[in-house]
Amino acid sequence: MYDLIVIGGGPAGLCAAIYAARKQIKTLLLSKDIGGQVSTTLGIENYLGYQFIEGPELIEKFQDQIRQFPIDQEIGRAVLRVERHNDTFDVVCEDGSSFQARTAIYAAGKRPRRLNVPGEAEFAGRGVTYCAICDGPVFAGQKVAVIGGGNSGVSATLDMVKISEHVHLVSITPLTADPVLVNQLTGAPNLTIHTGYQTRRIEGKEFVESIVVQDLKTGEERRLEVGGVLIEIGLVPNSDPVKHLLKLNQWGEVPITPGCATEVPGFFAAGDVTDVPEKQIVVAAGEGAKAALQSHRYLQRLQKQAVAV
């Protein structure tokens, strides 16, 4: 039985674990990985304290810091479901293991949104990727499609036009990325922009060979020959394990108070999985610190009540 289980190994979870350990709370850090989205981020220029640092290097620094403290770690376990029995939280993992604590901080982050089209799951890792930054260079010299007209789609396109034979940028809507990014697309000779087009299916034999997109006005379908499909259509919160425990907002995020409390007493949440207004590394870290300090206060109140009884 732990005092606190921190679920998630991104900046929110790691910062929460450090703050909890410094308050001498008996803490378990439980996560399928360490680093979360930061692991797949290249240059970071907006984490206060580092002029420039690569994502994996920043995570390495976070990990070094974690190791200073006596924090139990269960890394490599994906959480299936968080249950509440009386005053105990039971965290059940996909591998059947489970862990118990008096309080929990849910900091499970977000994951890339799927297109949900035929061929997508089949060709994942064989031409289909959700991380242009990690996998883009694999497609150097090839024709690729980037799906998504927001900031991450347009950023990926800007990277890919430099190294690909040809880039098809496919977006259902007009491009919604910041003008400063969209302007940089101008004049790329190896770029075709398809706005108002929806991706219908991904095809190939062993690897991706083409995608079929549909003109949303005319209904006409077009086949684009590509060896890579970089899907950048946003992120969804990893909130399934808690959706029966509390009410999520319309985007599937966990609503929190400014002190990271949820509607369930003793159950706190922090970072990108919550409705915090901005999703940033330094914001998630700050939220994790708040969640840990507030869970400490909660545990102190529990203790006082126990003494009073």
Added chain:
Amino acid sequence: MYDLIVIGGGPAGLCAAIYAARKQIKTLLLSKDIGGQVSTTLGIENYLGYQFIEGPELIEKFQDQIRQFPIDQEIGRAVLRVERHNDTFDVVCEDGSSFQARTAIYAAGKRPRRLNVPGEAEFAGRGVTYCAICDGPVFAGQKVAVIGGGNSGVSATLDMVKISEHVHLVSITPLTADPVLVNQLTGAPNLTIHTGYQTRRIEGKEFVESIVVQDLKTGEERRLEVGGVLIEIGLVPNSDPVKHLLKLNQWGEVPITPGCATEVPGFFAAGDVTDVPEKQIVVAAGEGAKAALQSHRYLQRLQKQAVAV
């Protein structure tokens, strides 16, 4: 006329300025100093990304990062009053200068609380200090009084018993510091703890020579001969310059939404001066980032409205 004036040079203000600059907002950073309370903090072990760093070194890193961006800076000016005229904020400084912007982020932090007793102002810097960490070593070998029984008072006492001839710890209430700190006081041979005592006056000729404390039960006064008075009775928000602009909470803090908005449209606030539930460096940094991104959204909405008109 700036798009944004960031008021305050602590972690909240510096992080806000970086985020604003990255959004290409025309930004002025206005502060009486750089670093805020971090400048006078010794070892920091809980800023995510640094296992251990001294306050001034961390601030140096923040400053290096600020210098990468084209941010105008007015450092050394204390803000007297923030006024709102139509859709413009007018920031008036104590030296009579003033600066205008469409939005502002108020991140002026906190300052040490005063005792408000005779002799306190007179002997400031001549035996009276509000920063045990900065000035404690000056009193090595002397008798000192530490005023305040919370975490910072007890921490200061623990530092001073190692180097002082004798330490008087004076607190109106029983000691309220964390038990882990209070326990460490046990057995110090050169320590006298006066709980239930109020400090009434500070006396001396050129420098502090004694303080007079009063037993709150009996009314009896005692004179303690000391060469130093370390006052550690908490912090108060630097909210005077905005108290006529918006309604402060009962502690004098600026109430904010989770997105760092205040009741005044276009006027945001971040960090220790606000009612954010925890006052921590990493929390303040995260709040500064949120405030900058939200002020960017606000400016975008202003721009769209202008186009629509």
